[in-house]
Each structure stands twice: as structure tokens, then as C-alpha cells.
Amino acid sequence: MEAINLHFTGDFHAITAAHNLLSAMIDNHIYWGNELGIDSRRVSWRRAIDMNDRSLREITSSLGGVSNGYPRTDGFDITVASEVMAVFCLATDLADLEARLARMIVAETRDRKPVTCGDIGAAPAMTVLLKDAFDPNLVQTLEGNPAFVHGGPFANIAHGCNSVSATTAALALADVVVTEAGFGADLGAEKFFDIKCRKAGLVPDVAVIVATIRALKMHGGVGKADLSKENVVALETGFANLERHIENTRKFGVPVVVCVNKFVTDTDAEVEAVIRLTREKCGADAILCTHWGEGSKGTEALAYKVAELLDAPREAEFTHLYPSEMGLFQKVETIAKTLYRASAVTADASVKKRLAEFEAAGYGHVPVCIAKTQSSFSADANAKNAPEGHVLPIREVHLAAGAEFVVAVCGDIMRMPGLPKVPSALHIKLDANGMIEGLS
Amino acid sequence: MEAINLHFTGDFHAITAAHNLLSAMIDNHIYWGNELGIDSRRVSWRRAIDMNDRSLREITSSLGGVSNGYPRTDGFDITVASEVMAVFCLATDLADLEARLARMIVAETRDRKPVTCGDIGAAPAMTVLLKDAFDPNLVQTLEGNPAFVHGGPFANIAHGCNSVSATTAALALADVVVTEAGFGADLGAEKFFDIKCRKAGLVPDVAVIVATIRALKMHGGVGKADLSKENVVALETGFANLERHIENTRKFGVPVVVCVNKFVTDTDAEVEAVIRLTREKCGADAILCTHWGEGSKGTEALAYKVAELLDAPREAEFTHLYPSEMGLFQKVETIAKTLYRASAVTADASVKKRLAEFEAAGYGHVPVCIAKTQSSFSADANAKNAPEGHVLPIREVHLAAGAEFVVAVCGDIMRMPGLPKVPSALHIKLDANGMIEGLS
Amino acid sequence: MEAINLHFTGDFHAITAAHNLLSAMIDNHIYWGNELGIDSRRVSWRRAIDMNDRSLREITSSLGGVSNGYPRTDGFDITVASEVMAVFCLATDLADLEARLARMIVAETRDRKPVTCGDIGAAPAMTVLLKDAFDPNLVQTLEGNPAFVHGGPFANIAHGCNSVSATTAALALADVVVTEAGFGADLGAEKFFDIKCRKAGLVPDVAVIVATIRALKMHGGVGKADLSKENVVALETGFANLERHIENTRKFGVPVVVCVNKFVTDTDAEVEAVIRLTREKCGADAILCTHWGEGSKGTEALAYKVAELLDAPREAEFTHLYPSEMGLFQKVETIAKTLYRASAVTADASVKKRLAEFEAAGYGHVPVCIAKTQSSFSADANAKNAPEGHVLPIREVHLAAGAEFVVAVCGDIMRMPGLPKVPSALHIKLDANGMIEGLS
Amino acid sequence: MEAINLHFTGDFHAITAAHNLLSAMIDNHIYWGNELGIDSRRVSWRRAIDMNDRSLREITSSLGGVSNGYPRTDGFDITVASEVMAVFCLATDLADLEARLARMIVAETRDRKPVTCGDIGAAPAMTVLLKDAFDPNLVQTLEGNPAFVHGGPFANIAHGCNSVSATTAALALADVVVTEAGFGADLGAEKFFDIKCRKAGLVPDVAVIVATIRALKMHGGVGKADLSKENVVALETGFANLERHIENTRKFGVPVVVCVNKFVTDTDAEVEAVIRLTREKCGADAILCTHWGEGSKGTEALAYKVAELLDAPREAEFTHLYPSEMGLFQKVETIAKTLYRASAVTADASVKKRLAEFEAAGYGHVPVCIAKTQSSFSADANAKNAPEGHVLPIREVHLAAGAEFVVAVCGDIMRMPGLPKVPSALHIKLDANGMIEGLS
DSSP states (O other), X not given: OHHHXXXXXXXXXXXXXXXXXXXXXXXXXXXXXXXTOEEEXXXXXXXXXXXXXXXXXXXXXXOSSGGGOOXXXXXXXEGGGSHHHHHXXXXXXXXXXXXXXXXXXXXXXXXXXXXXXXXXXOHHHHHHHHTXXXXXXXXEOTTOOEXXXXXXXXXXXXXXXXXXXXXXXXXXXOSOOXXXXXXXXXXXXXHIIIIIIHHHTOOOOOEEEEEOHHHHHHHTTOOGGGTTXXXXXXXXXXXXXXXXXXXXXXXXXXXXXXXXXXXXXXXXXXXXXXXXXXXXXXXOOEEEEOHHHHGGGGGXXXXXXXXXXXXXXXXXXXXXXXXXXXXXXXHHHHHHHHTSOOSEEEEOHHHHHHHHHHIIIIITTSOEEEXXXXXXXXXXXXXXXXXXXXXXXXXXXXXXXXXXXXXXXXXXXXXXXXXXXXXXXXXOEEOTTSOEESOO | OHHHHTTTTSHHHHHHHHHHHHHHHHHHHHHTTXXXXXXXXXXXXXXXXXXXXXXXXXXXXXXXXXXXXXOEEXXXXXXXXXXXXXXXXXXXXXXXXXXXXXXXXXXXXXXXXXXXXXXXXXXXXXXXXXXXXXXXXXXXXXXXXXXXXXXXXXXXXXXXXXXXXXXXXXXXXOSOOOOOBOSOTTTHHHHIIIIIIHHHXXXXXXXXXXXXXXXXXXXXXXXXXXXXXXXXXXXXXXXXXXXXXXXXXXXXXXXXXXXXXXXXXXXXXXXXXXXXHHHHHHSXXXXXXXXXXXXXXXXXXXXXXXXXXXXXXXXXXXXOSSOXXXXXXXXXXXXXXXXXXXXXXXXXHHHHHHHHHHIIIIITTSOEEEEOOSSOSSSOTTOOSSOOSOEEEEOEEEEETTTXXXXXXXXXXXXXXXXXXXXXXXXXXXXXXXXXXXXX | OHHHHTTTXXXXXXXXXXXXXXXXXXXXXXXTTOTTOEEEEEEOOOEEESSOOGGGSSEEESOSSXXXXXXXXXXXXXXXXXXXXXHHHHOSSHHHHHHHHHHOEEEEETTOOEXXXXXXXXXXXXXXXXXXXXXXXXXXXXXXXXXEOOXXXXXXXXXXXXXXXXXXHHHHHOSOXXXXXXXXXXXXXXXXIIIIIHHHTOOOOOEEEEEOHHHHHHHTTOOGGGTTSOOHHHHHHHHHHHHHHHHHHHTTTOOEEEEEEOOTTOOHHHHHHHHHHHHHHHSOOEEEEOHHHHGGGXXXXXXXXXXXXXXXXXXXXXXXXXXXXXXXXXXXXXXXXXXXXXXXXXXXXXXXXXXXXXXXXXXXXXXXEXXXXXXXXXXXXXXXXXXXXXXXXXXXXXXXXXXXXXXEEOSOOOSSOOOOSSOGGGGOEEOTTSOEESOO | OHHHHTTTTSHHHHHHHHXXXXXXXXXXXXXXXXXXXXXXXXXXXXXXXXXXXXXXXXXXXXXSSGGGOOOXXXXXXXXXXXXXXXXXXXXXXXXXXXXXXXXXXXXXXXXXXXXXXXXXXXXXXXXXXXXXXXXXXXXXXXXXXXXXXXXXXXXXXXXXXXXXXXXXXXXXXXXXXXXXXXXXXXXXXXXXXXIIIHHHTOOOOOEEEEEOHHHHHHHTTOOGGGTTSOOHHHHHHHHHHHHHHHHHHHXXXXXXXXXXXXXXXXXXXXHHHHXXXXXXXXXXXXXXXXXXXXXXXXXXXXXXHHHHHHHSOOSSOOOOSSOTTSOHHHHHHHHIIIIIOOSEXXXXXXXXXXXXXXXXXXXXXXXXXXXXXXXXXXXXXXXXXXXXXXXXXXXXXXXXXXXXXXXXXXXXXXXXXXXXXXXXXXXXEEOTTXXXXXXX
């Protein structure tokens, strides 16, 4: 347990090292004559560190004199936000990994030609650094159940799913494989279906939507301080949020079951209400699960339900939300209107121009990866429940040419978190017996 | 082999992470109200990365607006130059490690009071991050001989010896333990004797001084291009360099044997000359060793000689060059005059004032760690062979309160290397069989 | 002529010096103990220079070590964009000047209390620096007519009118005073009426709207390359732009006459058309003026027309567009809807919050000063002619507490221009007789 | 009086503007394609401002994105330290001014070729900006005596004398011209003789060395607090300082008279002592002067003495301390050994290499301009009185190719002062009658 939260098998360190090797080689190239003609103002490849460190979000590097290189604006992203992480999680084998790394765009020349990791020559050495990390990590739960823990692209800025290599390894080893797609289903599930499944050719059979009564009450208008009090009325209001997630998931042709993740403050009346509403409004089953307290025993009913759905004849074919050949802006529009129920997508002329450039450069066929708040279907974190008719503004777009998607940033999205006033590190220590304390 | 050059057991990653956790916590402390009153201009704790990256030598951090903190001048050292690495290598157990980390000075307040890692509260969590790395790594050579590979403080700026924990573990397991102290013996051996042995209570029995005929010819005036040609005359001139290393080492009360590390271009006449001169001028044995080509077989004669010296009655007691209670500046003078044969040590008034401050703050008893070129006994890398009467200028001094030594920087010493025009990374790759190529 | 374009009477130098004295005193205050508790991240007072220098738009200052102060993000505005310039142009006398300077907000504390120029103690010395510059400069035209040339706040970011002291001096000396309000009348005239006249208690009697046939054809859809060709149809289309300016100006209760500023490429048919349309659509007179070629003789007809209007009974009272007591956001809305014909004004929550803070701090009564492109009635420079129904987005707001207005920045507004590829300076020189060449 | 301390005739503003025009044009050149191949790390032309502002000593400029140019390390010098000021003061006419400006070196290319102001094309426009300022300013003293006040190169870093144009104008208008050369005579007089007189072909007839009893007592070991107490013994000790200045000045072949600048605390015994010692030890006259209290009346005796010396037959020819053809390092040595009585001049290999580069580039014949503390004959400000046998270290050297001298920086020399804790500006204001108060 602690190992996973500390260095684990060193995968993140390896990804950080590969990322920063490329960073160092870019500046080194500029330093030694800059044969590729890189415009030092247009180096888009930042640096990475596996630490929440707001001080490194924006820096000026190469200060201190001629021998330290050409000063420029730079910054660090948290390792999970690195395109290396996204590539690592989407690559099918080491050769594919190296090829994708080589395609990553790191800078532009003065006349705005892209410069890639391959141009710098860093991809082979990066692959060597990632070689061992690329093997999926098989761990066991407290009950001895096997699980792969491998890769973790930042859902804020990337696709947020674990590695294709872990999922395909699991599929080769087990009859049923459960995987997780983080954030709200409008983000996590959509990216899993439209990016990971599309790239890896995966066909999911069932979707388990995990809901909590507290979250639904919050969507129903209850303040944080009052979430522990029973409030079936608010729950009924907030159910609209879950209802939309169910509708959305079904649009991919995947059958749905809801897992009600029980908290100690949830009351029977509230649990009943969720089960009832799921049945009545959506024609689906919601199953109470108590795994937090009871382990796998607490999800037995859910497991049988999933097995039942797996055996049932499939009602619809799995489908992506949009075809690869659709235009990039139209892809964002499709997601926004179909899943978020936005009335429109807006973007400055400069953003639209950038998308057109990506298409002209041959990247029109890649999926889009939307960076949006997970707190709302809209781009406004305060618009709870099931908002409609809102406008989704695209603030900026980035091409992840190695990961093969275009990131559409909608709102203020953080690539590097900061520490809170009292960081957890202040509570982590070795106890008198040399055991780790304070690591949750 | 490759593993040691790549991530190995992750020790360097752990040290980097511990170092940067402290960095992030310092800036975070300032950000959230700065209760300790840290003067942001006087944060001396830099950041660390295990990468040769000249662009990060000097940066301005916390740019980009209010939420990114207070801009300040910062920079990255290479991980091996981190005081965490020095502390890691000198600590006797985890409790000592944590205590030393806590004592490290990271900043000063506006009125110049020191702020420590302990004040920031980072030491316990750093110790947790270092917990597994702190166990020595036992590896085997190509012939299956056991070896500990553990820790590597930058000899440029720190004491340059492997960990105390590895050495004491080895001493508990074997009759004879061989350890290495890098750079010239004026630096490596001196620091091993005066810092590591002093701190860890070690008493070395024999010193093996490794010499190459090429280096001695270079000290004798031969240019790089001509080192492969036989030149006994130059060798005899350059022998003065080896002679002084032998004299120096004996000043610590340790018997000496010379290992002549054979190169393919060395001629018999040259080998003969070294052996003869060592005998005639120093009364010591020089043994030809061919381990580069032949493995341990090539050092058999040396091994027997070492064993013989171990069994012989000891002629002198092991002694440090200076007592702990000597003044800091006097310690530098003692080393400079006794080993480097300098006529004087100079330092600006500000440097002398700083040393006086260290003494007033209770750090007068710690050893000094000299940062000097390894290419000469003097501070001038071009002064070959055995220069005398030169002046050693102390440019700046740093207190490593956790490692418990004062670094005296003499000349331009690099804490962060840069990559060459053609970095090795350009040659490292996976071959068609997935094996690593190009890693030497 | 050249003098006005060079150092003239040194007014701009004096304003620059006063501005930068305050800048230096702010950083000096922080350096010497920071008694006021200024948050170095929240210093809003930038530096000023009377030079187009894009390199100084954003800088990091106070680098290079402890004795150079606390590093922070800073930048230079062009002198005319300094609030000192705006204050200088609105002050009624030296005492008022000093009082206004003292009220300027330069920074905030950590807990976001405003820090003023008065808190820093710089206002008296700044006033001394501005003392001589504050006297209006009386110059003569090539024909010997008197003119005051005094002050020039950047219309991009400030109110764009010459000094109150010059205007009131002129009013005391002449029967009729002509003053200029730059940019489009939607910006220049509005600010003259709502800011300068309001503050100085001025009541304008007649407005002369200067129009060019080329500009109207451009608003009618003609490209730059074709502006020299006769095109009455386009002119008729583009007349809608002039028509709106006439309508807008009349909303202030001021009678209007149009000056058609003749270019050599204008044709008789085009001139006829403008005169006819002005008469037919607006019931006003447009007078052909040829002063560019013929001097004051070319505006004789216009002058008589103005005199006629001055003598005519006034049809409406002069009025401001909005009362001082209206809310700040509502003031922007009023201007946007009434003059620009926008359908709505948008602003982020943070902008609205800032406006509410200004009102809470007692600045609700000041006028608003809109920073918007002069190329369109809307915020989109490409929306020519007379657009309606557009949305005016407020990007940010600043309080000029000394000038006593709130700047509402709508779109990308530059506070510091850059030089073009071939700067005019490359053509300016002394000729063989020591006369200046190349200064237009 | 006040005018001279404020904007005066705007000369400094003009010099600042000319300086910064060049700065802006350099960065603009790099921005627009950088045809000259300037290495942005090697731009040596800093910016200038006429303000004590430590925050601007070192900055990073061109931050904030692509459209603001290429980030680089930059900084501001105080205007008087600008090479434009030095050039302005040494130029003989406008054509010479323009030619010298054009020769100033502003940067280097990647392969270290110099780039000049002329290459940038800025010299003609700079000359236009300086045109009016170049005319000497004739002012009158409180008693109505004429004086030229024109130019003021920073004695810290430049030659510290007023303009050649003012001096030659004065020589054309009066029988006797008195000029001032600031700092100690080891700096001010030496530079006047060796730089200004050499360049302008001036031959000085008499040197008046101004001494104060307080300063001599300080050189004799009296602390600041005790300077007001009579102390003839200390005065006699400290007289060695004055004695050396007299000796030094005579080495240029110029007769000497001493002006004793009376302070109210000086006692008769002290005055007597100085007069006596000057006579006995140096064979020269010291004249008590009371001009501070009594105006020109107080220097009448001195004036007659000077007139007497002017009429006396000249004992020696005026001579420079070294010939133009001497090597640059040797020039520094000559000054250091002859005037400062140093035993040696030291310089790093890099400094010597730089001097050799200047000589190779054809600048061997120019004079050297030593930047050294004015508080001592040595580079150590604390070495009072008449130190001998000290070592003068050259820290760095700069070529002022327009001014035509090489600056040798010995010690920490400031190019931009900072404000004190209580800046004078805090006391400067307009009084109730609009008169300036607090400007001394």
C-alpha cells in the first residue's frame, strides 16, 4: 500500500527522467549552435517533476550568463501531465512507444515549422529509460486479488485512463477485467470510450457508474456542511445528474449498472430513493455496495449483476461518439452538445486557426481530449446538477502528436498543483518501529 | 550493469524526491503566510535533478502571477551535489539520517537567523522517502564477486565517498573491505580520511594508490596526442606527482601500495620505470595490474601484496590531518600547506567573516571539505605535476550543517554539469532484440 | 515643429521622471524593511519610458542578489499611458495635482489593503518634478496662429484629451477655443464629454466631426488597395458609420457639423455624396476642407459655419451620457448600448467582483474610461461600418484613483507599442548643414 | 540652483533618450529576424535611467510571450554611467559625436564578432536627439560669475570630467578657465590629464588641490565621530595623503597649490599645521579658503596665488603619465605603481585575454580609465592615508570604443546606486508659496 504511494516500481521516476532528458536535449541543441533553427520563444516542451510545486509553474531558465544558455520562459508540469505519460499509456509495445515519442512536437522554428522529439534524437534513449517501467505492475489487494497498477495520465489535461498494456495484459489473463476511468463519466468514460478504446480496439461490455448519495444531494442543492443530514428531496432533485450520466453512457451502446458507494451517513430512505429512481427513471439497477467497510464481500451483489449483464444478449453495439474523420471543432461540438447539453461551443479566431493548422498538418483524424472541470457538465464548476443550454468556451488547444489527440482546454485547467497550507508531508513519518505513519 | 547506469534501485530518484519535497515545502511556507519570516532572497536550498542540464543552473521561479508565489532566484544542482546525498552517505542509521536532515540550513530570515529543514517540518517525510534507499545495495561483478553500490556524493562539492552504511555493512560481512575515494588522492583520500573515517570511526589499514602511466607522462609534460608514445623521460619527470601522493597518504599513518593500471599503449620500459622509481624514491611497491583486460586475475599480485601489508606490523597509527578543534580557516591552511604544498591560503574579508559566523554558531569543530580541481595539486588546473609555493584562494564557503562539514570552494566549481555537443543519449537505444545499446 | 516631436519643453521627460521616482521609492520601501507590508506580487505601479520598446513590456526586476532587492514581475508602459499623465491632464492646479498623485493606488498589502502614492510619500517630490511642466505650452502654427500643446494621455488606456490647464487657459484668452479628442468619436468625444468636461465643468458649444472619404469607403467594404478609386456606392454604404457618429454626438446635446478632410484622390462625386447624405440623412452640414494643402484658408467655410452655430440658439442642453451615481458596470453598459449599439456587456465573475470592490471602496461615482479598438464601434477591429447587436466583453478593469476613473479594458489593448521592422529612427539624421532630416 | 538639480536644460533626459533608443533598436533588430546575427546572450549595451533604482540593476527583459521578443538578462545603469555620456563629453563637434556613437560596441555575434551602434543604424537619430544638449550651458553663480555646467560622466566608471565642448568654449571666452576633476586626485586628476587633456589637446597650467582638514585627520586615524575635535597629531599623520597627491600631480609636470577648504570646526592650530607641512614637506603653498561661507571673497588669496603661478616661468613641461603606444595592461601597471604605489597589478587569465583581444582589434592605443574606490589609493576603501605595496586586482575590463578608453574595474564598482532608507525625495516639496523646499 505505502509503496504504491511512494516510489512504487519507479515508473513515475522513469517517466520524469525520460521527459527531462528530452528537455535538456532541446536546450542543449540550442546551446550548441541550434542546427534545427529552434525559436527559443516557441519551445512548447516544458519540464516535469513528480511534486506539487507551484513555484515551478512558470520560470525563466538559462539565466546566469553565456555558459548557461539562452534565457527563455519555461515551467514544470506535474509528471502525470506529461505527454510522455499519455504516450506511455497508449502505446501497444516498445516500438510503438518509441515511434510515438519521436512524433511528439516540442518546439517550432522561427518560420513556425514543428520540431519533434525525433528531430532532437531523444526518442531511443527515452525508450531505454522507459523499458522496464513499460511492463505492467501486477499487485494484489489486501484480500489477495490481483490488480494491475500501471500508468496514470492526468485527467485534467490528458485521457485519464491506465495503460493499454496493462488492460490488454489483463484481458489475456482473466475472463472479466474491470478498469477505472476517473472524474465524472462525462470526462472519464467519454475519454475511455473515444480515445483509449478507439486506439486499442477495445470493446467494453458493461459500464458500472459509481454514485454517492452525498454527491447527488450536493447536486440537489445541499451545502457541504449539511451533507450528513438525511434529505431525500434534495436527493431526488440531484438525481438528474446521475440520470444524465446513465443516458450519456448508453449513447455509447454500453449497458449500465449503478454502484451506490455507501457512506456511513447515508440513510436507508436515501438508499431506497436512489435505487427506486434509477429503476423508474432509467430502467436500470442500482446496487448498494459496502466495499469501503467490508471489502469485496460488499460488492458481491454488484458483481453478480455485472455477470448477469455480461451474459445477457447485447442490446446495442458499442460505438464511439464521433467518427475519426469528423473535423476537430465539430468533435468538440459533438461532445459538448450530446453529453454536456451545451447549446454552443465558442473559440477565439486564434483557436480556430490553430485547429485548422492541425488539420492541415494531417492531424484532423485524431480524437479530442477535453480539459474541463469535473465538478459540472459545463465549464463552470458552480453549475451543479444537470445544466443545459450553457456555452462551452475553448480557451486554447494543444496537439499531442505522440499521444495522438488534440487537447481542448475549456476553463482554467491546472497542469501543476500547489501544496495546501498544511501539506500531508507534515504528517508523514517513521514511527518508533520504523513503520510509515500518516500516508493515506 | 545497465541497471546501475539507469534507474538501478531508485536511490537517486528517492534522494531527488526528498530534496525537492523540501524545496516545495519552503516555497509553500512562504506562500502561505511565511510564519518563519524567511527572506525570499536568502533561500539557499536550491532544487535538484538527476540530469546534466545547464539551463537549470540559474532560474527565476514563481513567475506568472500571485497564485504562483513570490518570484525569486533559484536553480537546480545535480542530485549528487545535494546535501541530502552527503547526509545520506554519512548517516549511521535512519534516526541519524532524520536528525541530520533536520539540521540542514535552508534559508535565513531578514535579520539573518538560520532556518532549517527541521523548522520547515520536512525531515520526517523526507526520511520516509529515503527509507528503502537507505539500505545498501549488494550487487555482483561479472565474475560474481559481491560489491556494495550505494550513494555517490559529488566529489566536486562534497566528500565523494560511498555510504557509511554500505562500508559498515561490508565490514560486518567480510574480512577485507576495499572502498574507493575518487578524484586525486589529495581530494578523495583526504576527504575519506578526514571526513568519512572521522565521522564513522573507521581505521583504514592499507591505501592502494591507483596510477596510470599516461597520467604520469601528462604530468611530465606530454600532450594528449602523444600519450601513446613511449616516453620514459617524461614519465620520470611526472613521477613527482605520484611521489607526492605517496608522501601525502603516509602522513595519515597508512601504509601504501601502488596499483599501476595498465593501458594497452604502456610499454615494458615505462612499467619498469614506475616500479623502479616507486621503490627507489618512496620505498614502496608498485604492482602492474591488468584487470581491465583480465578481470580479477589481473589484480592477484596486488591482492597478495595488500594481504601481506595487512598482516605486517603497523608502522604508524592512523591519524587525521588536523584535530576537530582547529579553526576552520586553519583547517584549510593545514590541508593546503601539508598536502597541496601551497605557500598561503587567501580569502576575501567576506569569506573570513562567514567562517567566523560558522564558528560563532557552533560549527567550528566540523571538518572542511575542499572543492578544488582534481587536475592539479593547486587551484589552477593547468599547474601539472607537483607544484609548490602556489596560493590557494577560497572563493566562497558553505555550511553543510546536516552533513557536518564546511565546503570551501576554491576556483570555479560546477554544481550542475551541461551536456556535450553530442550527448551520449544520442547513441543509447534498444536494438532489434530489445537489448540496450550504447550505454557504457 | 521638430522640437514638438523631440524633447519639446521636456514635459514628457518630467512626467517620466516623476513616474519612475515613485517606482523607485516603492521598491526602495520594500527593500528597507517594508513597513507598509506591501505584497511584492501585488505592486500594480509599473515603470514608464517614453520609447516604443516591446522588450520592456514584461520584465523580472531586482535580480542579481540580495542587495538588488526582492525579485518581482514588473514592466514599462509608454509614458503617455502613465496615470501621472492622466492626472497631469485632469488636475486644475498644482495643489490638485499633488492631491491626485497622492491618491493613486500603487500596490496592495498581503491582506489586500490598497497602498497609495501618498503612503509612499512620493507625491510632493513628484509635484516638484512636474512644477514647470504643468504650465501650458503656447506655440504657434506655421501661419502664426496660437495653439496650446500640453499633455497627451494615451487614448488606448486613458481619456486621450489634452490638459484641463491648457483648455482653461485658452478659454481665458480667446473667444472660441477648438480642442481635439482623438480616435473615433465613440471613444474620443465620449471621453471628452463624460470625463474631461464632467471633471472640469466644461460645456462644449459645437462638435466638429472630421471625416474622410477614404475611411467611409473602407467602412463601405473597399479594400486598402482600392481606396484611391472613385466608389460612390461603397461610400453610401459606409456613410452609416458617419451617421452613427453624428447621432451619438447629438445625444450629448451638442450641435454637429462635419468637416470633410480632403485627400487628393477624393473625387467631386464623392464629396458631393457625403455633403448630400449628411444633409438628407442627418439634417446637418458637411463642409469640404482643404487645410492639408492650403492651411487655414482651407477651413474658412467651416469656421464660418461653426461661428454660425455658436450664435444660433441652442436646441438642447449639454448633458453627460450617464450620471455619476450610476453603478460602474451600468455605466459601461450605458455607453455600450447607447453609442456602440451592443446588445450586451459581458465580464467574468472576477471582473464584476473587482468593480464591486471599487464601489465598496468609495469609487462608484467616478466615470468609466473604455479601452477599446478605435477601428470599430465594437470590440472587434474587423467589424466595420455600423455594427449592431454585438457583445462587448470587459477583459479587465483598473482603478485610476488619482485620475478618478475606472478603465474598462475591452479586447487586447497595448500599453507599450513596439517598433516596426524599419523604425523611423533609421531615417532621422542631421544633414550636411546640421538641420534635422526625416522627422515627420 | 534648483533647476540644475532638477531637469535643468534637459541634457540628461536627452542622453537617456538617446541611450534607450539604441537599446530599443538592438532588441528590435533581434526581434525582426536578427540579420546581424546578434547573440542575445552577448548584448553588452544595457539600458539607462536617470534615477537611483537598485531594482533595475539586473532584470530579465522580453518576458511575456513571443510578441515581446527574446528573453535576456539586461539591466539599467544610471544615465551618467552611460557611454553616451562619456562620448558626449569627449566629442569635439556634432560630426565627431555621431562618429563616436557609431563606434560604440553594443553586442557580439555567436562567433564573437563585435556589433556596433553603427551596425544598428542608430547613431544619426541619436545625434539628432543630442543636438541641442550638445551646446554647453552657460549659467551664473549667485554672485553673477559665469560658469559652464555641461555633462557629467560617472567618475565611478568613466572619466568624470565635464565636456570638452564646454572647456574649449570657455577657453575661447576667458583668460583663465578653472575646471574640476572629481574624486581623489589619483582618479579625477589622472583621468583629466591622461584622458581628457590627451584627447582634447589641452595643456593645464596649474593644479589646485582641494584638501579638508577633516579628511586629513580621518586619514590620520580619527573616527567620524571625533572629526570635530582638534587633533594636530592625527593631522600630521594624515598629511601623508595630501603629500602624495601633491607628488602625484607634479609627475604630470604641473605646478601645484593647495586650497584648504575651511570647515567651521577647523581650528587655527590645524590650519597652521597644514600650511606649514605643505611648505616644509612639499615646497608648496596651501591657502586657507572660506568660500563656503563668504563666496568668492573667500578664495581671493588663492586666486592671486594661481595668477602668480600662471605668470611664473614653467618649471616642467606638461606630460601624460604613459604614452598611447604602451600596452593596456602596462598602462594600468604604470598608474598603479606610479600613483597608487601598488607593488603589483593582478588579473585573471580571462581579463588578460580580453585586453589582448582589445589590442588585437586595434584598441591598444587608447588610454585606460580606472574604476576604483575614491576612499583610498588602493582598491581597499579601508586602507587610509598613503598605503604602499598593495596589490591592485583588475576584476574586469570593458572597451568603450566610442569614448575611446578601456575601463579597468578594480573592486566592486556600482553602475547604478540605490536610494537610502530615507530618500531625499521625502523632504522635497513645494511650500505654501509654490517654492521648492528640501532640494540641496
